[in-house]
Amino acid sequence: MNLGPHADFIIAAYAVTIFVITALIAWVVLDYSAQRRILGDLEERSITRRSQRKS
Amino acid sequence: MPVIDLANPTRFLNVVNRVLPWLIAATLILFVIGLYRVMNAPDDYQQGATVKIMFLHVPAAWLGMFGWGLMSIAALGTLVWRHPLADVAGKAAAPIGAAFTFICLVTGSLWGRPTWGTYWVWDARLTSMLVLLLLYLGVLALYWTAEEPGRGARAAAVLSLVGAVNLPIIKFSVDWWNTLHQPASVFRMGGSSIDPALLTPLLIMALAFTLLFLTLHLAVMRNEILRRRVRSMRLLQAQKLVEASA
Numbered sequence: 071m072n073l074g075p076h077a078d079f080i081i082a083a084y085a086v087t088i089f090v091i092t093a094l095i096a097w098v099v100l101d102y103s104a105q106r107r108i109l110g111d112l113e114e115r116s117i118t119r120r121s122q123r124k125s
Numbered sequence: 126m127p128v129i130d131l132a133n134p135t136r137f138l139n140v141v142n143r144v145l146p147w148l149i150a151a152t153l154i155l156f157v158i159g160l161y162r163v164m165n166a167p168d169d170y171q172q173g174a175t176v177k178i179m180f181l182h183v184p185a186a187w188l189g190m191f192g193w194g195l196m197s198i199a200a201l202g203t204l205v206w207r208h209p210l211a212d213v214a215g216k217a218a219a220p221i222g223a224a225f226t227f228i229c230l231v232t233g234s235l236w237g238r239p240t241w242g243t244y245w246v247w248d249a250r251l252t253s254m255l256v257l258l259l260l261y262l263g264v265l266a267l268y269w270t271a272e273e274p275g276r277g278a279r280a281a282a283v284l285s286l287v288g289a290v291n292l293p294i295i296k297f298s299v300d301w302w303n304t305l306h307q308p309a310s311v312f313r314m315g316g317s318s319i320d321p322a323l324l325t326p327l328l329i330m331a332l333a334f335t336l337l338f339l340t341l342h343l344a345v346m347r348n349e350i351l352r353r354r355v356r357s358m359r360l361l362q363a364q365k366l367v368e369a370s371a
Contacts, residue, residue, distance in 0.1 A: 071164055074174040076239040083178045083232040087185070091337070094224050098344045105351035112358045117365075 132210055134350050141343050148340040155333035162326035169323070178236040180327055183311070184334035185229035189257060190292055191338065192222020196264070197289040200282035210346075212278040213353075215285060216268050217345035221338055223261035230254060241305055249298035250306035253291060260288040274356070 073080050159180070169176035195218045202211025233251070234244045245251065264281045271277025299308045310318045317324055 072174065073177070074168070076173065076175045079235045079239050080174060080177050083181055083235045086231045086235075087181045087228050090224050090228050094221065094341060097220075098341060098348065101348045102344065102351070105348055105355060108355050109351060109358070112355065112362065115362070117358050117362045 132208065134210060134213075137210060138347060138350060141347050145340065145343060145347075148336060148343070152333060152336040152340050155329060155336060159326060159329040159333045162329055166326050167322050172240055175236060175239050176323060178232050179323070180330045182229060182232040182236055183327060184331040185225045185232060186254070187331060188334055188338050189222055189226030189229050189254070190295060191335070192218045192225060193257060193260070193285070193288060193292060195342075196222065196285040197292075200285035203278055203282040204286075209353075212282070213346050213349045214342075215282060216278070217342050217349055219261060219264045219268065219281075221341050221345065223258060223265060225334075225338070226254065226258045226261055230258060246305050248304040248306055249302040250295065250304050253295045253298050257288075257291055257295060260284065260291065264288075274353070 163177060163180045166177070166180075168174050196215045199211045199215030199218065202208045203215060230251075233254075237246075238244050264284050267281040267284060268277050271280065296309075298304060299306055311324070311327070319327065
């Protein structure tokens with residue numbers, strides 16, 4: 071694949087897009103595991119939401 | 126399951142957990158097909174290989190606008206029906222929409238230099254797109270700095286509705302004003318002006334990016350629901366501590 075005389079611009083555009091999307095995905099994945107971990111810690115300490123309590 | 130059941134956050138989470146793996150797989154497959162078609166797409170007769178930037182720039186622009194449209198609809202849900210999931214949907218769309226708007230601006234700038242001879246010009250299309258990014262940053266600031274989430278949600282919902290005025294300005298800016306940016310070439314009266322050899326990979330990439338947006342949106346909504354559970358549990362924990370010390 072020959073990208074011609076403006077290859078730098080094409081490569082830079084794809085690099086920026088890949089970087090931004092990878093950062094977005096990493097944030098989502100890390101945030102999910104962080105929230106799961108915190109919820110697990112709270113539940114271990116027997117802290118439950120009102121809707122989870124048995125009447 | 127009736128659609129109305131999805132309004133329950135727990136049921137919504139169950140559906141998201143089941144749907145996400147399929148959405149991820151479909152997104153990956155579409156990106157593989159799309160990128161293969163992009164690599165084999167012919168050069169443009171005027172722009173040469175720089176037309177390959179179009180396959181990123183155009184879907185990113187559409188999704189930047191789509192994200193704000195989604196936030197505007199969610200804002201109605203927040204302000205009119207006061208539904209908590211509507212606020213979750215709006216808040217989740219903001220960082221994703223901002224990321225796609227940023228990609229649109231950067232790739233457009235990198236496309237502009239070899240084709241127009243400049244990275245940036247203050248014409249109506251580029252400026253209104255920059256305004257969209259600033260609006261996204263404003264909404265994110267409202268969500269992230271509000272001490273009480275409900276207040277931040279209402280302020281962000283109002284800004285989302287007000288900012289929706291910018292969407293038709295972006296769309297029709299190339300018709301209303303004399304701009305360096307080209308007029309609409311995909312969705313226009315009389316059909317697309319792009320050759321099918323370039324249009325097909327563009328539409329596949331647009332579909333792949335749209336699925337990526339929806340996948341990320343559902344994942345961020347899931348995170349936000351969990352974050353709100355953490356918050357309510359911490360408040361209960363604090364309440365217990367106060368009661369125990371009293």
